[in-house]
Amino acid sequence: MRTERQLATAAGLAGLLPPAALASDRAARIASDIAPAIAAAIAAEIDMLRQLRAAREREEQRIFEACRSVGLAVDRLEQARFTAAEPAARRGLEQAAKTLRRAIQAKDVHATR
Secondary structure: OHHHHHHHHHHHHHOOOOOOOOHHHHHHHHHHHHHHHHHHHHHHHHHHHHHHHHHHHHHHHHHHHHHHHHHHHHHHHHHHOOOOOHHHHHHHHHHHHHHHHHHHHHHHHHOOO
16 A cells, blocks of 8 residues: 555656556546547548538539529520521530530549549
């Protein structure tokens, strides 16, 4: 008993933790030691997932804008049918469709993330 108290006192003076008597005490000490590292790893993973979600939302927004442009180009072509403006409207529709295709292909490339 006295030896244990002397060891605990010496360990305290040396800045060491006293030996744990129970396995649950050791487990609690280990858990408290690694908890900050685990919390930091989880925080880093959450940050990475937020960045990926923001990138995905930007890609989807580009696709929505390209779809809107295609719809507007179709409307312009319908209004310009059988007029002198029809060739320009067709080129505008073609350009909008190419932009949409590029946006979809870019999303497919990044879909593996």
